[in-house]
Amino acid sequence: MRILVTGATGFLGSRVVPRALAQGHEVVGLARSATAAAALRRQGAAAVAGDLDDPAGLSAAFTAADCAVLLNLASLGFGHADAIVSATRAAGIRRAVFLSTTGIFTALDPPSKRVRIAAEHTIETSGLEWTIIRPTMIYGGSDDRNMARLLALVRRVPVLPLPGGGRRLHQPVHVDDLAATVLRALSADAAVGRGYDVAGPRALSLGQIVAAAAAAEGRRVYCVPVPARPVLAAARAYERRVGAPRLRAEQIARLAEDKAFDIGPALRDLDHRPRPFGVGIAEQAAADRRAAGRPAPVARAVRRPDRLRRLIGDVRAVAAVAGGPTAVRFAAAIVRHATAVLRTGTLDAADRAMARGSHTYRPLPGVQVTLPGGSFGGAREMYCRGVYHALPGFAPSAGEIVVDLGANQGLFSVLAARAGADVIAVEAQRGFASVFVNHAAANGVSHRIQLLHALVGPSTGVFADAAARQGATHWDGDVERLTLAQVLESGGVDQVDLLKLDIEGSEFALFGEPDWLDAVGRLVMEVHPGFGDPADLVARLRRHGFEVTLLDNDLRRVRDLAGAPSGYLYARRDGWSAGTAAAGPPAAVPAGMPA
Numbered sequence: 001m002r003i004l005v006t007g008a009t010g011f012l013g014s015r016v017v018p019r020a021l022a023q024g025h026e027v028v029g030l031a032r033s034a035t036a037a038a039a040l041r042r043q044g045a046a047a048v049a050g051d052l053d054d055p056a057g058l059s060a061a062f063t064a065a066d067c068a069v070l071l072n073l074a075s076l077g078f079g080h081a082d083a084i085v086s087a088t089r090a091a092g093i094r095r096a097v098f099l100s101t102t103g104i105f106t107a108l109d110p111p112s113k114r115v116r117i118a119a120e121h122t123i124e125t126s127g128l129e130w131t132i133i134r135p136t137m138i139y140g141g142s143d144d145r146n147m148a149r150l151l152a153l154v155r156r157v158p159v160l161p162l163p164g165g166g167r168r169l170h171q172p173v174h175v176d177d178l179a180a181t182v183l184r185a186l187s188a189d190a191a192v193g194r195g196y197d198v199a200g201p202r203a204l205s206l207g208q209i210v211a212a213a214a215a216a217e218g219r220r221v222y223c224v225p226v227p228a229r230p231v232l233a234a235a236r237a238y239e240r241r242v243g244a245p246r247l248r249a250e251q252i253a254r255l256a257e258d259k260a261f262d263i264g265p266a267l268r269d270l271d272h273r274p275r276p277f278g279v280g281i282a283e284q285a286a287a288d289r290r291a292a293g294r295p296a297p298v299a300r301a302v303r304r305p306d307r308l309r310r311l312i313g314d315v316r317a318v319a320a321v322a323g324g325p326t327a328v329r330f331a332a333a334i335v336r337h338a339t340a341v342l343r344t345g346t347l348d349a350a351d352r353a354m355a356r357g358s359h360t361y362r363p364l365p366g367v368q369v370t371l372p373g374g375s376f377g378g379a380r381e382m383y384c385r386g387v388y389h390a391l392p393g394f395a396p397s398a399g400e401i402v403v404d405l406g407a408n409q410g411l412f413s414v415l416a417a418r419a420g421a422d423v424i425a426v427e428a429q430r431g432f433a434s435v436f437v438n439h440a441a442a443n444g445v446s447h448r449i450q451l452l453h454a455l456v457g458p459s460t461g462v463f464a465d466a467a468a469r470q471g472a473t474h475w476d477g478d479v480e481r482l483t484l485a486q487v488l489e490s491g492g493v494d495q496v497d498l499l500k501l502d503i504e505g506s507e508f509a510l511f512g513e514p515d516w517l518d519a520v521g522r523l524v525m526e527v528h529p530g531f532g533d534p535a536d537l538v539a540r541l542r543r544h545g546f547e548v549t550l551l552d553n554d555l556r557r558v559r560d561l562a563g564a565p566s567g568y569l570y571a572r573r574d575g576w577s578a579g580t581a582a583a584g585p586p587a588a589v590p591a592g593m594p595a
Helices: 013-022 034-043 053-067 081-090 111-124 149-156 175-186 206-216 228-241 249-252 265-268 277-292 304-322 324-337 339-343 347-350 373-384 411-420 428-442 466-471 484-491 534-543
Strands: 004-005 026-031 046-049 069-073 095-099 131-133 161-165 194-198 224-225 359-366 367-372 402-406 422-426 449-452 494-503 521-526 544-549 566-575
Touching: 013 026, 013 034, 013 175, 026 053, 034 046, 034 347, 046 053, 053 081, 069 175, 081 111, 095 111, 095 175, 111 131, 149 206, 149 277, 161 206, 161 228, 194 265, 206 224, 206 277, 224 422, 228 249, 228 534, 304 324, 304 359, 304 373, 324 339, 324 347, 339 347, 339 544, 347 411, 359 373, 359 428, 367 373, 367 411, 367 422, 367 428, 373 411, 373 484, 402 484, 411 422, 411 428, 411 449, 411 494, 422 484, 428 449, 449 484, 521 534, 534 544, 534 566
Parallel strands: 004 026, 004 069, 026 046, 069 095, 095 131, 131 194, 161 224, 402 422, 402 494, 422 449, 494 521
Antiparallel strands: 359 367, 521 566, 544 566
């Protein structure tokens, strides 16, 4: 296909042109200057001289390009629509895709809104085989002017005021995903004569977006709600005093609007495939660091009083679960590696110092687990802090069916099996298999655990991105993608007493699957707000009759997890007693023989 592209050297165009060429299309870019023409030729595209401000010359340029379709990526906000449509018809081009914006739906009334609405009317009445693509806020790449500013801001400031509390919804779309969708629109018959709102996979509050950006930079930013009106007044005063303001009052006012859009038609007709915002912003932050030569971020240390209390609490938890001698050794490791602990704000260095020998843990009454020292860090979280049984009534018990999604090294699976439960463990990274098998065998519970290597909820989360999968520490070949219903079928059960999830953001896609919630009695999970809104999970659970409690990373009860990098969700269905699901053990593949 021979494609005429306007705006070919812009933010989106610079992604569309090389993608189109790679797909075997011929591309002719409208070039207003010799510099733009040279940039197009360097990419392998042809160039035709033309200027949107010169209607007569534009028709000649479109005709000279001799293309079958038009892809208009130039802004419709400057009054060029009539000239573009006239030139397209004069050149004999029938098929045309135009880029507009979801900004036309704003309740505000900036001049560009009226111009764009008029432009869409011109296109719709043009007689062309037209399609209009309306993206929401576009981000991604070193030349991004939207999220690049936010990333720079969260690197500098620990506290960020948000007008209206940052509760309004936004749905950014990655520029590469938009480029792919725009090109698919050219050959989609169903898209002729239709307009599409194109956005990210789900709407996030501004607070969640800030939290995800901060997490991508290894920072934690505290969002402070501020009244919108005084901020607007200050922004307007700033605009009057500065000739070229970097921030406009209109931008502040739009933060007080919800910008969530239905992308169902784009998914259906254009095969739109947006990546989760958490993945996209992490990729952008990493690319910015590489370009600037900045090192990868480390976790920031918490304030000293909080840090001291946390250290004391961690040592006490180790003493209670692993015994006094182990706690003394752990405290000594903290002192010995104090510099690293203070620099990173984590206990990773002290955990690594516990790698010699093995440790025995008693995380539940009557339950004992012995693990090699290399697993101390995970055991300290899982057993000593008890992140998945921090509330009464959520610990696994004898006679229950337990499903462990995101089993990792198998620490929770072994705990549940030692408590007398039968376990279906699911882990996407095959590289954990040998460690998992060894842990199960050493604790005499291989016969109680079925291990599946599969990916659940693959459309959101860290592992939604192929590069992230291949770069994972223990990714050892692709695995089957299963729904939770298929996991239960593989395990030979149709009900589950306790479902534990730690699947790095994939929980949001998993909750989009039908029916499985009715088969679960209790659920405990780590939640990753960068990939979706935890409030959606809470609402769905409550509709299914669950009582829900949220905990922050310090295991304190909270009303919501907005703005937090992660947290925990505990849910229990009324009337479900231990062992309800158990009708004999699952048809287990022994842990020594991973499926």
